[in-house]
Structures are given as structure tokens and as C-alpha cells.
Amino acid sequence: MTKPLVARTENLNNLHLSQGVRDSLPIILGIIPFGITCGLMGITTGLTQAETILMSVLVFAGASQFVSMTMLGAGITEWSIIVFTTLLVNLRHIIMGASLAPYMMKLPLPLQAVLSFGLVDESYALTANRIYKDGYSAYYQLGASAALYLSWILSTVIGVMMGGYLARCLEWGLDFAMIATFLVLLIPRLVDRISIVVCALSGIIAVVGALYLPGKWYIIVACLLASVVGSIMERRNKGEN
Numbered sequence: 052m053t054k055p056l057v058a059r060t061e062n063l064n065n066l067h068l069s070q071g072v073r074d075s076l077p078i079i080l081g082i083i084p085f086g087i088t089c090g091l092m093g094i095t096t097g098l099t100q101a102e103t104i105l106m107s108v109l110v111f112a113g114a115s116q117f118v119s120m121t122m123l124g125a126g127i128t129e130w131s132i133i134v135f136t137t138l139l140v141n142l143r144h145i146i147m148g149a150s151l152a153p154y155m156m157k158l159p160l161p162l163q164a165v166l167s168f169g170l171v172d173e174s175y176a177l178t179a180n181r182i183y184k185d186g187y188s189a190y191y192q193l194g195a196s197a198a199l200y201l202s203w204i205l206s207t208v209i210g211v212m213m214g215g216y217l218a219r220c221l222e223w224g225l226d227f228a229m230i231a232t233f234l235v236l237l238i239p240r241l242v243d244r245i246s247i248v249v250c251a252l253s254g255i256i257a258v259v260g261a262l263y264l265p266g267k268w269y270i271i272v273a274c275l276l277a278s279v280v281g282s283i284m285e286r287r288n289k290g291e292n
Contacts, residue, residue, distance in 0.1 A: 071194025090210020096124035107207040169196025253277035
């Protein structure tokens with residue numbers, strides 16, 4: 052009886068893994084031009100081909116890579132400043148990780164480490180949608196993260212290899228690709244009044260913050276304030292029910 056049970060569990064895990072890969076495919080279409088731009092930008096800011104590709108392999112965070120490349124291109128070589136700045140840009144990952152912690156804490160530590168490394172905005176959005184519809188699956192998250200990770204590295208390699216052929220890529224509007232990708236991820240999550248209010252509020256705070264706050268602090272402030280408001284509304288909603 053044990054072997055059939057193990058076989059069924061493995062089949063279910065493989066099914067969730069393939070579902071994660073399949074659901075990430077439409078998003079990958081938006082990531083590819085962004086990754087190509089990342090590869091090109093690494094070369095133009097003075098990194099070697101190997102350094103640019105290795106950054107995508109080890110960092111796997113588009114916003115942080117663009118920020119660090121911009122700083123390197125501006126002549127900033129103090130690694131503590133670069134690391135601290137990219138840390139601020141990615142502080143939102145703490146909130147994303149906290150929301151998945153109740154599920155991931157039950158997993159083996161090596162799997163937690165792998166899933167944590169692969170946790171980016173896109174894989175988080177896919178996993179959150181999966182939880183809302185069918186519950187949490189570590190293998191679904193793993194499949195989505197692996198597909199996004201490999202596509203990011205591959206598109207970076209393409210950008211590096213194409214080099215000067217895409218020197219004016221930003222003028223072609225490719226920088227809009229990631230914005231379109233995030234909109235595709237966001238819209239299906241706006242399913243009730245609370246999510247719509249939180250989305251609108253975070254957008255307003257981010258825009259106002261971008262006008263008056265230095266650096267990327269508007270991202271952090273908008274994320275925190277909108278999360279607090281969302282939590283309060285959720286508690287009131289549960290209290291009324």
C-alpha cells in the first residue's frame with residue numbers, strides 16, 4: 052500500500068510542478084525583453100560578459116540588477132553602498148516572504164532555501180493566485196520559480212551576445228515590457244473591494260512619494276502603508292462576518 056501512495060504523491064507533485072511551469076509561460080514573454088535589456092545594460096556599464104551573466108545567475112532580481120548597474124555606470128564602486136541600495140529596493144520581498152511563511156515553514160529547510168532564492172514578484176504573484184484558487188503547493192511554486200529563473204538567465208545571455216545590435220533598446224519601448232508584465236499579474240488579483248482599495252491606495256502613495264521622497268523610498272512607504280490599511284480592512288471584514 053505504501054508504494055502506490057508514494058507513486059500518487061510523486062505524480063501529484065509532478066503535476067503541480069508542470070502547472071507552475073505552464074502558468075509562468077505568458078509572463079516569460081514579458082520577461083524576455085527585460086532580460087535582454089539587462090544583458091545589454093551590463094555590457095554598456097562596463098561589466099564583462101561573464102560578470103553580467105553571473106549577476107543574473109546569482110542575484111536574480113531585475114530591479115536590483117538595474118540599480119546596481121546604473122550605480123556602477125556612474126562610477127560608484129563602493130560595494131557597501133551598492134548592496135545597501137539594492138537592499139532597500141528589494142525590501143518588499145520581506146513582506147512577500149512573510150505572507151508565504153506560514154506555508155513554507157512546514158517544508159524541509161533545503162526546499163525553503165531554494166524557494167526563497169527563487170521568490171521574485173512574478174513567482175510570488177503566481178503562487179498567491181494558486182493559494183487563492185486551489186491552496187498552496189511548494190512544487191507549483193518551484194516550477195514557476197525555475198521557469199522564470201532559467202528564462203531570466205537565457206534572456207540575459209541573449210542580451211549579452213547581441214551587444215551593440217540593441218544599443219537603443221530603451222528607445223524602442225522595451226522598458227515597458229516589465230510594466231505590462233506586472234499589470235498582467237496584478238489585474239487578476241483585484242477580485243474584491245479590499246484588493247481594489249489597497250491597489251489604488253498604494254499607487255497614489257507611490258506617485259506622491261516619488262515626487263517628494265529621495266531614491267526608491269516611495270516603493271517601501273507605499274508597500275508598508277498599503278499593507279497596514281489592507282490588514283485593518285481585512286480584520287474589520289472578518290469581524291463583521
